[in-house]
Amino acid sequence: MSTIAAPRGGSLMATLASTDHKRVALRVMATALLFFLAGGVLALLIRAELYSPGYQLVGQDRYNEIFSMHGSTMIYLFVVPLALAIGAYFVPLQVGAAEIALPRLALLGWWLLVGGGITMWMGWFTQNGPGDTGWTAFDPLSDANHSPGDGMYLWIFGVMLATVSGLLLATCVLGTVVRRRAPGMTMLRLPVFTWSMLVTCLLVIVGFPVLLVAMSLLFVEREWGGVFDGSGGPINYQNLFWFYGHPVVYVMFFPFVGAVGEVIATFSRRRFFGYRAHVGALLLFSALSTSVWAHHMFATGQVTVKYFSLMSTGLIIPAGIEYLDLLGTMWGGRIRFGVPMAFAVGFILQFLIGGLSGVYVASPPLDYHVHDSYFIVAHFHYTLFAGSLFAFFAAFYYWWPKVTGCFLRTGLGWLHFALLTIGANLTFFPMFFFGYDGMPRRVADYSSEFTDLNRASSIGAAFIALAVLAWIANVVVSVARRESAPADPWGGHTLEWATSSPPPRHNFSDPLPPIRSFAPLLDARQRASEERAG
Amino acid sequence: MLVALVDTRKDFEDLSSTYLLVAIAVFAVVALGCLFSLLRFRAGRRGSPSRGEEPAWLPFAYGGLLAAVIVVLLVLTFSAQDRISAKADRPGLRVDVTAAKWNWRFDYPAEGISQIGGDTRPTVLVVPSDTDVRFRMTSIDVIHSFWIPHVRFKRDAFPKRYTEFDLSFSGTGYHTAGRCAEFCGLKHDQMTFNVEVMSPADFRAWVARKRSEVP
Numbered sequence: 001m002s003t004i005a006a007p008r009g010g011s012l013m014a015t016l017a018s019t020d021h022k023r024v025a026l027r028v029m030a031t032a033l034l035f036f037l038a039g040g041v042l043a044l045l046i047r048a049e050l051y052s053p054g055y056q057l058v059g060q061d062r063y064n065e066i067f068s069m070h071g072s073t074m075i076y077l078f079v080v081p082l083a084l085a086i087g088a089y090f091v092p093l094q095v096g097a098a099e100i101a102l103p104r105l106a107l108l109g110w111w112l113l114v115g116g117g118i119t120m121w122m123g124w125f126t127q128n129g130p131g132d133t134g135w136t137a138f139d140p141l142s143d144a145n146h147s148p149g150d151g152m153y154l155w156i157f158g159v160m161l162a163t164v165s166g167l168l169l170a171t172c173v174l175g176t177v178v179r180r181r182a183p184g185m186t187m188l189r190l191p192v193f194t195w196s197m198l199v200t201c202l203l204v205i206v207g208f209p210v211l212l213v214a215m216s217l218l219f220v221e222r223e224w225g226g227v228f229d230g231s232g233g234p235i236n237y238q239n240l241f242w243f244y245g246h247p248v249v250y251v252m253f254f255p256f257v258g259a260v261g262e263v264i265a266t267f268s269r270r271r272f273f274g275y276r277a278h279v280g281a282l283l284l285f286s287a288l289s290t291s292v293w294a295h296h297m298f299a300t301g302q303v304t305v306k307y308f309s310l311m312s313t314g315l316i317i318p319a320g321i322e323y324l325d326l327l328g329t330m331w332g333g334r335i336r337f338g339v340p341m342a343f344a345v346g347f348i349l350q351f352l353i354g355g356l357s358g359v360y361v362a363s364p365p366l367d368y369h370v371h372d373s374y375f376i377v378a379h380f381h382y383t384l385f386a387g388s389l390f391a392f393f394a395a396f397y398y399w400w401p402k403v404t405g406c407f408l409r410t411g412l413g414w415l416h417f418a419l420l421t422i423g424a425n426l427t428f429f430p431m432f433f434f435g436y437d438g439m440p441r442r443v444a445d446y447s448s449e450f451t452d453l454n455r456a457s458s459i460g461a462a463f464i465a466l467a468v469l470a471w472i473a474n475v476v477v478s479v480a481r482r483e484s485a486p487a488d489p490w491g492g493h494t495l496e497w498a499t500s501s502p503p504p505r506h507n508f509s510d511p512l513p514p515i516r517s518f519a520p521l522l523d524a525r526q527r528a529s530e531e532r533a534g
Numbered sequence: 535m536l537v538a539l540v541d542t543r544k545d546f547e548d549l550s551s552t553y554l555l556v557a558i559a560v561f562a563v564v565a566l567g568c569l570f571s572l573l574r575f576r577a578g579r580r581g582s583p584s585r586g587e588e589p590a591w592l593p594f595a596y597g598g599l600l601a602a603v604i605v606v607l608l609v610l611t612f613s614a615q616d617r618i619s620a621k622a623d624r625p626g627l628r629v630d631v632t633a634a635k636w637n638w639r640f641d642y643p644a645e646g647i648s649q650i651g652g653d654t655r656p657t658v659l660v661v662p663s664d665t666d667v668r669f670r671m672t673s674i675d676v677i678h679s680f681w682i683p684h685v686r687f688k689r690d691a692f693p694k695r696y697t698e699f700d701l702s703f704s705g706t707g708y709h710t711a712g713r714c715a716e717f718c719g720l721k722h723d724q725m726t727f728n729v730e731v732m733s734p735a736d737f738r739a740w741v742a743r744k745r746s747e748v749p
Contacts, residue, residue, distance in 0.1 A: 060720060060721065060723065061720060064717075064719075064720065064722075133717070133719075134717055138676075138677060138716075138717075140675070140676050140677070140693060141676040141677065141717070141718060141719055146635075146675065146676055146719060147719075229694075233692060233693070233694060233695055234677060234692060234693070235692070268575070268583065269577075269583040270583040270584060270585075271585065271587065273586075273587070273588055274587075274588035274592070274593060275588075276588075276593075277588060277592075277593035280593070281593075299679060299688050299689060299690050299715075299716075300690045300692070301689050301690065301697050301699070302692075305615060306612055306615065309608065309611060309612075309615075310608060313604050313607060313608055313611075314604060316600050316603065316604055317597050317600045317601060317604070320596065320597075320600045321593055321596065321597065323564060324592075324593070324596055325588075327564065327567045327568065327571065328588065330568070330571035330572070330575060331567075331571050331575065331584075332575060332583065332584030332586055333571070333575050333583045333584065334575060334576070334577045334578075334579065334581075334582070334583045335571065335572055335575050335576050335577055336577045337572060337576065337577075345568055345572070348564065348568060349561075349564065349565055349568065352560070352561055352564055353561065356557035356560060356561060357557070359553065359556075359557065359607070360550075360553045360554075360557065363549065363553060363607070363611040363614075364611065364615050365542075365545055365546055365549055365611060365614040365615050365618055366546065366549060366550055366553060366611075368542070368546075368618075368686070368687050368688055368689070369546055369683070369686035369687060369688065371688060371715070372679060372681075372688070372715040372716060372717075373681075373715065437683065438681075438683030438711065438713075440681070440713060440714075440715045440723075441717075442717040442722060442723075443722060443723035444723055445723045445724070446723070447711070526585070529582075
């Protein structure tokens with residue numbers, strides 16, 4: 001137990017050193033959300049620069065730093081840590097554990113994330129600026145000749161620290177699922193969200209060490225050279241990078257689809273439909289996800305395109321099963337269309353646009369044209385922003401009363417949802433068209449034929465900024481003028497709703513209800529209504 | 535052996551419209567399913583929520599249906615892939631492409647001519663229409679990517695490595711744009727070239743004129 005290292009109260013020491021998984025997870029989330037705001041400011045600078053052709057606001061050199069740091073911040077410092085933090089908070093609760101496994105390791109995970117983020121962002125204060133070779137840093141562009149300066153080194157170390165942080169957090173969450181389940185909680189009674197976190201952690205453990213290898217080799221290449229000069233050449237860096245880079249796509253997807261599954265089941269007042277298929281689909285997803293990395297490399301002409309096209313298109317099966325389960329859960333339910341449900345449905349439809357455009361680019365003859373164009377930018381922003389981020393907000397409005405003991409405001413929630421839906425689609429949908437018509441990604445200047453659609457996209461970004469302000473306002477108002485929330489405000493299905501809001505230090509003060517399925521609280525309600533009826 | 539010209543644009547358009555149709559159909563089904571559920575199964579309607587669970591056969595039957603869609607898409611993809619990656623036995627023209635930060639150079643080895651641009655003047659790639667053009671491409675520094683949106687094709691240029699592919703340009707007499715698509719540093723956004731497609735006769739005249747300019 002970690003009680004020795006858990007000072008009480010709200011002192012600074014308690015804030016920095018508490019090993020309560022809930023506090024650690026909230027700190028990781030707060031850190032990730034600060035980087036979300038920082039990366040979002042960079043995105044607004046990008047859209048401002050692209051409001052017109054030519055250079056107006058930041059210019060060529062700065063622009064390359066800005067888009068590189070935008071992508072790096074959002075992936076390494078925001079979505080991945082956020083996904084793992086949601087798991088670190090809710091997995092112990094959902095499996096009925098008093099504590100996360102290896103709590104000090106989880107605390108170290110937060111510290112390394114803070115260190116990694118600061119390290120990467122310190123690049124702004126170096127002579128040549130921060131890493132400016134995209135979030136991918138392909139060799140040889142990222143070698144010492146083509147990208148000299150300390151900013152690139154800081155970028156490499158920042159990525160490595162954030163990656164180790166992710167590995168530690170995933171280890172703790174995985175260990176909790178494996179070793180800390182309450183009596184009766186068998187593997188096939190793990191809640192929908194916990195299963196998605198379990199598979200997420202497996203992918204972290206498969207993929208993240210390979211990124212550490214790639215970053216180490218990039219460091220050696222920059223210092224001494226000779227790493228990527230062999231017979232394979234720079235393609236080897238890409239193979240290593242994307243062997244991490246594709247599994248990480250699912251690290252940024254599974255936790256969110258799992259959370260949406262919980263939201264939809266709860267708001268449809270219906271048991272999650274197709275639980276075993278969901279588990280099977282997650283396992284199939286993760287198995288395939290280690291054999292699809294080279295679909296990012298079709299245009300190199302140096303990969304076996306048919307194999308990777310087959311594997312990538314095969315992802316239709318698990319993805320289709322997830323969709324069947326989500327719709328099947330709504331079908332026949334009694335759906336309350338609250339703010340969490342609105343974000344969940346937004347996720348379903350918008351992520352689908354990202355997924356279907358993903359099927360499109362899994363076809364090499366189609367990818368040859370749209371690869372590295374704004375079409376791809378549209379594709380992955382529909383999965384990550386219009387998809388995962390909408391799912392995060394669904395989870396945020398769903399779990400906020402549990403975490404804080406107070407409700408968010410419904411009116412501000414709807415405003416947030418409306419602005420974000422308009423903003424996301426206005427920003428990212430036009431990108432499909434000007435990408436298809438020939439605008440490449442990662443450019444500060446573009447041909448004047450793309451001006452109108454770029455303007456639409458930039459105006460959309462302003463809506464997103466307003467949506468984020470509405471969200472922050474909602475958080476501030478809800479904390480400042482508390483409307484207390486009970487232990488189980490929505491009629492939840494899983495164990496986190498069987499304890500107080502917020503949960504006590506060791507999660508459960510009362511005995512747990514019997515666990516006979518993945519939805520123990522729903523079981524109890526159904527039994528009670530049967531007893532009343534019978 | 536007579537092989538049809540590689541027509542990347544046509545293969546792309548045909549395949550793209552099929553994929554797009556499937557995507558729109560799937561989106562429509564899911565969107566209507568969501569809308570129907572939200573209306574038909576909204577809270578406040580009579581009756582309690584269904585306790586129905588998934589029948590064991592459903593994911594397998596549904597997975598089989600998805601697999602059939604995958605097979606159709608991949609058959610179309612693979613046959614298009616075979617057509618556009620075919621190489622002519624005797625290409626009608628050979629062009630050596632050299633990519634460098636941040637410009638392009640096109641050499642015509644058989645004709646003994648070269649196209650070289652400047653800082654303010656993008657290089658012009660001149661090609662005859664309806665002819666198989668064999669490109670042999672390399673880079674002298676970082677990875678670049680040779681993209682001509684009009685023919686719906688791009689291919690990366692790697693240092694110390696040669697990449698070969700065939701393209702053809704249908705129609706006569708037009709200009710179109712080409713550019714680098716792989717981020718390559720400071721002036722990546724300016725790394726463009728122009729493509730001038732001429733009728734074969736005009737192309738021969740252009741070659742003769744170019745050669746007479748060479749001292």
